[in-house]
Amino acid sequence: MSERTLDGTSPPTPIIDGAWRVVRALAPFIFLGAAWQVASLFFPAFLFPSLVAVFWRCLDILEQWSQFVDVLYTVGRILAGLAGAFIIGAVLALMMARSKLVDGFLSPILTFFQGIPALSWVVFAIIWFHGVEFRIFFIMVLTTLPAFTFQIVSALRAMSKDLVEMVMSFRPSRVQMFRTLILPSILPEILTAWKVNLGNASRVVVVAELVGATGGVGYQLLQQQQIFDMAGALAWTLQLVFFVLIVQYILTLIENFAFRYRAISERSL
Amino acid sequence: MTMTDTAPPARPEIRFEHVSKTFGRVGATDLFRAVDDLNLEIGSGELVAILGKTGCGKSTMFNMIAGLLEPSAGKVEVSGHDPFAQFNWFRGKIAIVFQNDRLLPWRTAIENVAFGLEMLDVPKAERMASAQAWLTKLGLGGHENDYPHALSGGMRQRVSIARAFATNANILLCDEPFSALDEMTGNRLREEFARLVRENGKTAVFITHSINEALQIGDRIVVLRRPAKIAYDTRLGRDADHGAKEDIRARIQAVLAE
Ligand SMILES: Nc1ncnc2c1ncn2[C@@H]1O[C@H](COP(=O)(O)OP(=O)(O)O)[C@@H](O)[C@H]1O
């Protein structure tokens, strides 16, 4: 039993090891919470409410269906927008990777879009469209599309030419080529792209909900601002943060399963 | 000088007719000639070692047989068809062993061996059984479910040989498949490979830059000069004795030294 862990120390017993991992995972949040709690001792509650109050507000939101529905609305909008951007982005990326002409045409447009602030899309969406949900979907797609597309293009370009030739030598159909080589090759980058864009989308969505949504986290945040309720504002914000953390965790589980074929070095970088 | 000890084969499986291949190169105005007016016929069932110094155009010639490159001039014919223009006609008819193993890292050994059969739409049970048989033949029983990263270089190359044989293609193309292996592993694999080719009646083109390897493997040795053109072409009897082989070695060395 002289195996070494990544930091070069000898491994402790599993229980202590597990507890240590939990502590390490929670430490940053404990620190943030403690800092806030200390601030709440020195500032009035409407600036820095106690975390206890925030905790009860969070529970409130989770317990009351009428409020929790707002969280689900926002989650649905994030996922719909990301799914839309991903599908469109994947199609654009395949075309760009296949043809220099298409790439030279689309790249500048996407880069141009990347420079447009989310708030500008909100204004455009309000002027151009009627339906609230469609406006939000439009904003979500356009703000996440460029990153998705560029990430998939670079994954396609980075595919091993050796493996492409190997697979080509078996004369596969296009579908076979895609299923057996392209998809598994770019999957790591796709999952990373989802993780990155998820964070972006959760920040954009509350802005997008300013287009006149009568529900959702963005709408609720606006309400809290009007009644100057800091505990409420924080509780609603945390709902989104929790959602992002949960989905990131699920994506990590998928990664661990999908990339179990990878060699793991016993030395860290 | 071109020396030929051999009569042309009865039914050529692979034929080069005045084939040249030129490449445009970045920063140069003239074309670079990798293959120059090459004429070659390889008969069905022959195991031919193509020998030449590095950079003499062996891989270029190889890729033209494989249909991955198009000749700039002349005609390449494999089984009576054009490997580049009729690329898909060769589905299941040509199998390749590359210099590096080129295994799919997300597939286990057995799934890698079954890959070619999967491309041919062979049902799963059937292709796994066949893959299993080939893995066992190549001494990899017990490693079916290992991922490539967990196999040694020699084992990975065995998997890629099993993958090529499993498709049951009649033509086998190998581009220096053992040159990255240590000498002992290489020697053992060379012998097994030559035995499998003969047992299964394949037509095989085996590229190498090593005289020893060519002598060990080939029924016939074709020596190329740079740019690729035949400098020497000879058949060894299957039971060629040591003296005869040394004779051929000396002649090859003389040709290569030119
Ligand atoms: N795609 C290419 N573009 C330009 N030059 C090439 C290309 N492929 C091969 N060559 C050149 O052709 C010559 C023969 O290459 P190659 O067939 O790979 O040689 P070998 O396999 O015999 O070592 C080399 O000088 C190489 O630089």
Ligand SMILES: [Mg+2]
């Ligand atoms: Mg080569």
